[in-house]
Amino acid sequence: MSHIVNKQRNILDFALSSLLRRKGKNLALVTVYTLVVFALASVMFFTQALKKEATLVLGATPELIVQKLVAGRHDLIPVSYIGKIKKIRGVAGVEPRLWGYYYDPLVRANYTLLVNDKFKLPPQNILVGAGIARVRGAYRGRSINFFSYDGKPLTFRVRGVLSLESELLSADLIMISPADFRRLFGIPEGYATDLTVHVRNHKEVATVAAKIQQFFPDTRPILRDEILRTYKAVFDWRSSIVIVVLAGALLAFLIFAWDKAAGLSAEERREIGILKAIGWETSDVLQLKFWEGLTVSLTAFLVGTILAYVHVFWAAAPLFATVIKGWSTLYPNFRLTPFLSFYQIAILFFFTVVPYTVATIIPSWRAATIDPDQVMRT
Amino acid sequence: MIFSPAILALFVGSLITTGLLVAAAFFGVQILRHWDLASGSELQLKLERQTYLVSTFVAYAFAFELLSLFLFIYTADQLHTFFVGAMCAAGSLNANSWGYPAIIFRIFNCLLAGTWLIVNYTDNKGYDYPLIRMKYVLLLVIAPFILAETVVQAHYFFGLEPEVITSCCGALFSVQGASVAADIIAFPRGPLEIIFAATMILVLAWGLYSYRTGQGGYVFAAAAFLAFLISLMSFISFISIYIYELPTHHCPFCVLQQEYFFIGYLYFLTLLAGTITGLGVGILNPYRQTASLQGILPGIQQKLILASLIFFGSFTAIAVLQIIFSNLRM
């Protein structure tokens, strides 16, 4: 047993010295390899972090939302529906929600307006998200003008800016009082944007949703779990697209790797010939090539992964955040929570080290089967 | 179809493995037809060089195969969030009719792959490549199974539809395909506990006998395979409930999750390793009289038997400990 370990250790020693003897060629290889790992790892870390973030964030949203549909489109829902829904067994509470979008032509952005009774805002006072504060200069104490549904200008005073920590959700958010909301959008009393339903037992949510649909066929119930699934699917799908796009680069890298492995210089051939002549067997040379490949792979993998981690979790992935986050004119600034799992590393490994190793099998074998006889003759 | 990096990675892995094996099988046919060690001809030398390449291909392919089994299970597990009612991999695999066949193929192929690697190792120890014919015939037998696995796996992944919001109706029209994962086939507990104990004792006893005397290799291999099947059934039937501390939770995949400290991986690794080494003993048995393996093969078989006993023993020990220290009392 120790005999096998020793042999590998010896061969590894020579492999490392071999790599160092051809610094130029190997440095080029490791650099390209690292870039490939970096690109793939960045995509995967980013996506994973977004998925995690979505899960955390959505964890606080209502389990069940009821919206009214008219001709397939979302319409205002009568508050009177609440009575009947409350009577359904398992329902702990029903609240009407008022929210909507306001398009601001000045910055060409959509703001989300939300009514929340907790804040108890005095009339014509609003809270704005950090993104809005930035683009409209709407800081605490300032005024901001919006146009109501009937074209009349309404002035609001900014009572405060929503916290920076919540930017991911609140960058484009405005908190407003119910009366102001109705005035701005012309929503009559007795109607709400949608209803949130709180169900006592999580397992009963689907059943309650079914009952609501029975009582009010013109509504659609939306489950939080479904939203989560949809987000995850979308993030996955988007990141896969990026990976597929990178497939071209990956392929180029493999060809490059093959070329480097196959293109033995005369000096390298001579060395292998000498090794064979002094008593190294083909499988020993194959092991040498294996260790060389592994060293290159592990170095590139480690460096690429660390760089990707820094890129995504410190610098917020400037290189391709747009593709995965989505298109918008109002981007929140947010730091993603670092999240790393063994699973991601395994997948990265399959995308990079495995193809690299396979691409170098035949060149390694060709090198290992060099005939020592030639060496005697020179 | 669910499009995610993990699934892409598995595809890439499967394609690579299949590609390597098909290439290897192709070379293998050449070797089977023309191999003649005594000839020393140019063709023979070329074949000898080629056999290095083929062995390397296959060794890598099988190594990936073993790694990707675990990646597959983990991926299936991660996918459960896309299916209503799915709690773990059991639910995801149930999402269409290709899921369970895919995993059965994978497990079976891992056993074959491991066995081939043992044969290859032994062949390289004999100075006249004594097992070369058998090795390549075995490869030709395994190749179609790997191909089948790739196809089945592709069907499974392509056929997955995540249950996301459709524009009109939200929850109610999501396909309720994946049933609640908890109840997988559970065999009657009482008799199975006895059978499990008996099988393990049989394996241990026969293993020790084989180790001492060098006889009974075939029986040991058969016993190992039997132990594999019985252990899987036992795990689902009664070991799992003690791990979950819930008499109705039989799922073999939930143990792979973080909340159970990933202990499932330990169980399944030991089981696979024990079975592969046991099968290895059996497949080498016909070659005990080969001249070039005299003095070598019995030693290899002994090591395999020992390894197999250690692995099965570990499996049993962990199971017994968990049962004893579980808060569940049946």
Place this chain on the structure above:
Amino acid sequence: MIELQHIRKVFNAGKPNEHVAVDDVSLGIEAGKVTVLTGPSGSGKTTLLSLLGCMARPTSGRIRLRDREVTSLPARFLTEIRRKTFGFIFQQYNLIQGISVLENVMLPAYPNGDGFLQLKERAGELLELFNLRPKAYAKVEWLSGGEAQRTAIARALVNDPQVIIADEPTAHLDSKLSRELMEIVSTFKAAGKTIVIASHDPIVYDSPVVDTVVAMRDGKIIDAGAA
């Protein structure tokens, strides 16, 4: 020790540049003795050496090493036997550039699985024997001809082989160094080793330590006499 029976080696068989390097040679190398192969260049000496040293396979014929037939052994096993039985000293030394003297000497033993430190010690002792200790960590490119020669010899000895094979060892040496080399050969012989040397240098084949001189021409043996 080594027996060649009707050995024939043909290069590029069937092609227009077909060349018969060794033609129906039967030869026995006695253990513990020094045998020299002489003949002009092109006579097949180097080819015969590589066949004797199990580095190449004959086109036809049989080779026996200590009464074990090795011709049909696959390369995998032949190499192991060769590594443990033979030590080669090439005409061009064939040292690996860019690494140290010590590492060069240790290389043939890597596949044996000996512990690295023990190996290093053993190699160090060999260097000591040839007065190369001070140059142990020097890169081989910086050595003089004589030092390179001695490194090559030390390397050939690292696995403590029973047979030493040398191809034109005095080709790059002056008379003084050549005579020193033959002294070293006599110490090998005294240690019970078998030595086979190919050389057209009179200092070598006229040396008193030589037991048998085999003359070759055009791939055939023309005189298998004793010295």
